[in-house]
Amino acid sequence: MSTSPLVVYCLLALLLCAAPVSAQQVSPPAPILPIPTARQLAWQEGGMRMFVHFGVNTFTDREWGDGTESPDLFQPAGFDARQWARVARETGFSTVILTAKHHDGFALWNSRYTDHDVASSSWMGGGGDVVGALAEAVREEGLGLGLYLSPWDQHEPSYGDEAGYNAFYLAQLRELLTQYGPITEMWFDGAKGENAKAMNYHFHAFWATVRQLQPGAVLFSDAGPDVRWIGNERGFAGESSWSTFDRSKVSIGATGIEKYLNEGDADGPDWVGGECDVSIRRGWFFHADQEPKSVADLMDIYYKSEGRNCVLLLNIPPNRAGLLDDADVRRLQEFKAAREAVFTNDLARGATAMVSNQRGGDDAFGPAGLFDDHMETYWATDDTVRSASVIVDLPAGQTFNVIRLNEPIHLGQRVRAYRVEAEGDGQWSTLVEGTTIGYRKLDRIATTTAGRLRITLLDARGCPLLAGFGLYLDTAL
Numbered sequence: 120m121s122t123s124p125l126v127v128y129c130l131l132a133l134l135l136c137a138a139p140v141s142a143q144q145v146s147p148p149a150p151i152l153p154i155p156t157a158r159q160l161a162w163q164e165g166g167m168r169m170f171v172h173f174g175v176n177t178f179t180d181r182e183w184g185d186g187t188e189s190p191d192l193f194q195p196a197g198f199d200a201r202q203w204a205r206v207a208r209e210t211g212f213s214t215v216i217l218t219a220k221h222h223d224g225f226a227l228w229n230s231r232y233t234d235h236d237v238a239s240s241s242w243m244g245g246g247g248d249v250v251g252a253l254a255e256a257v258r259e260e261g262l263g264l265g266l267y268l269s270p271w272d273q274h275e276p277s278y279g280d281e282a283g284y285n286a287f288y289l290a291q292l293r294e295l296l297t298q299y300g301p302i303t304e305m306w307f308d309g310a311k312g313e314n315a316k317a318m319n320y321h322f323h324a325f326w327a328t329v330r331q332l333q334p335g336a337v338l339f340s341d342a343g344p345d346v347r348w349i350g351n352e353r354g355f356a357g358e359s360s361w362s363t364f365d366r367s368k369v370s371i372g373a374t375g376i377e378k379y380l381n382e383g384d385a386d387g388p389d390w391v392g393g394e395c396d397v398s399i400r401r402g403w404f405f406h407a408d409q410e411p412k413s414v415a416d417l418m419d420i421y422y423k424s425e426g427r428n429c430v431l432l433l434n435i436p437p438n439r440a441g442l443l444d445d446a447d448v449r450r451l452q453e454f455k456a457a458r459e460a461v462f463t464n465d466l467a468r469g470a471t472a473m474v475s476n477q478r479g480g481d482d483a484f485g486p487a488g489l490f491d492d493h494m495e496t497y498w499a500t501d502d503t504v505r506s507a508s509v510i511v512d513l514p515a516g517q518t519f520n521v522i523r524l525n526e527p528i529h530l531g532q533r534v535r536a537y538r539v540e541a542e543g544d545g546q547w548s549t550l551v552e553g554t555t556i557g558y559r560k561l562d563r564i565a566t567t568t569a570g571r572l573r574i575t576l577l578d579a580r581g582c583p584l585l586a587g588f589g590l591y592l593d594t595a596l
Contacts, residue, residue, distance in 0.1 A: 145479030148499050151531035151581040153363060153390040159345055160529060162304070162337045163392055163430060163558050165213035168265065170396060170434035171203060172218050173249065175225045176404040177439055183312070184223030186274030190239040193225065195441025200249070204256035206435075206443050210451040211458070214303050215257050216265030216432065219250050219295055222310055224274030228298070232290050235274040254299040263303030265336075266295055270320045271310040279316030288320075289328060296332040305329050307340040308348070309372025322371060341380065342369045343391035349429060350380030354397030354420040356427035357382035359554040362532050364391040385535060385580065392558075395424035398434035399447055405436040411450040414457050415595065421458065428532075428557025457595065461521060466590040469514040476500040476507045478582075486511075489588040497527045497586035504582050508575040511588065520566040520596050524574070525587030526556045533584060536577040541569035556585075563596055 155163065175188045177195075207215050220226045226236035227249035237247045250266070257264045270288060277283040296302065307325060326338050337345035343366055349356050361383030368384075369376055383393065397420055400409040412420075417433075424431040435451065438444045472486035478499040486509050488496035500507045522539055526532060534556045540547040550572075551562045576583035 145481035148582050151533055154531050155390045158335055158337050167212050167431045168214040169207045169212040170216050170432050172403040172434055172436045174221050175223055182402055186224045191241050193240045194242050198441025200252040200256040202442055204260040206448055208260040210455045214263035214265050216306055217253055219266045220268050222269050222271045224272040230291055265304035267306040269310050279318055281318045285321040292328055302333045302336045304337050341371045342366050346394045347391045348380055349393045349395045350377035354395040355423040356393050356395055356429040360428040361385050362390055362392040363387040364389050393429040394432050395429050396432040403434055405438045411447050414453045417454045418457055422561050426561030461591050461593045466517040466519050470511050472509050472511045474509045476504050494527045494586045497584050499584050500582045502582050505579050506577055508573055511572045513570050516568050516570040518568040519590040519592050520564050521591040521593050522562045523589035524556045524560045527584050527586040528558050532557050533579040533581050534576055538575045540573045541567055542571040
């Protein structure tokens with residue numbers, strides 16, 4: 120027997136009326152501007168990058184060539200870009216950035232615009248292409264490719280003719296951007312020696328060309344626009360390290376701005392994260408009489424770069440054979456093992472927590488987000504809150520000396536000040552007080568055993584958010 124449409128309609132109406140009404144969801148916090156772009160987020164999440172200084176300086180035992188070197192000096196008989204890329208991947212790097220041309224003007228690819236390049240060398244019968252070989256090698260290893268093209272070219276005759284030289288530079292830049300597939304970072308500086316002719320570099324034209332041809336690449340320089348120099352070549356970011364920045368206060372190659380570069384600007388209108396460049400050896404190019412830094416030195420650099428809301432750019436210079444030197448490879452392997460020994464065992468796993476304020480009382484913004492390793496899940500407070508705390512109960516008394524905190528930076532960098540305390544005998548004692556957190560903050564403290572901790576976000580640019588918390592034991596401290 121068929122049912123009339125009217126009966127069906129009435130039954131559906133009764134069911135809809137009887138269905139429980141779900142509670143209205145609490146909206147997530149609005150971002151506090153500025154916030155990172157997609158390419159800036161990918162850069163930060165990628166972590167450490169490897170710098171590779173390689174060229175005629177490798178064979179002259181110099182740091183800065185002068186452009187008069189014969190291309191025939193370049194003879195890396197055992198050159199193997201696959202070895203570079205394999206070591207980079209195996210030891211924890213996401214991208215390899217090559218000095219495609221340093222200040223001497225020697226191009227590591229066959230450039231139509233100069234005779235000072237690999238095609239003019241007898242190496243590989245003039246058919247060598249270091250940039251091309253590296254581009255293929257990093258793709259095979261699942262890594263990104265970055266390039267540095269020095270703006271100071273001591274070989275090029277047009278240097279000093281502003282219009283002519285900048286046109287030459289843009290022509291070489293276009294070669295690099297169109298011949299080697301995706302590029303994840305273009306690295307610019309204001310290099311200009313005391314003997315250089317007075318001339319301006321047309322950085323805005325350089326940047327616009329990269330945006331046009333490689334829109335996924337981040338642009339590095341003193342002034343960004345995506346990633347900034349950290350103000351020193353020791354690999355150290357400031358204790359306070361903001362990704363927020365005011366680009367109008369900085370010009371490329373200027374002096375006296377190192378502190379601003381090192382710390383950023385809590386009130387800056389631009390998002391320009393810090394990249395910490397440093398070499399594993401004393402020099403940037405390979406010198407046989409130099410040794411790599413110790414594991415302890417590299418770990419200190421790691422804590423002061425990756426552990427201070429920045430990205431570490433570690434230079435590993437190939438030797439005259441065209442290979443990453445055995446001593447450097449061993450040190451990179453030891454450096455990786457040291458990081459793994461600390462960070463593979465999060466002592467906060469299994470912890471529970473309660474908070475002083477939870478956004479709208481919604482569990483979606485509760486403290487569980489601190490322990491799941493996802494930036495999209497985080498503890499959030501109500502909009503009117505600027506200071507809040509979370510008490511963490513550890514699964515058992517844990518012994519640790521490194522504390523990790525993470526902000527969900529896709530919603531902006533917020534925290535201006537925080538404190539972490541441990542409970543003992545009914546009293547709270549301060550373990551560390553800090554200022555900024557950002558993408559990742561790693562605090563080294565005196566070795567402590569505790570079962571309960573309190574994290575207090577003391578001040579923030581908006582309602583404070585926290586996406587991660589971890590505890591580790593570094594036995595080398």
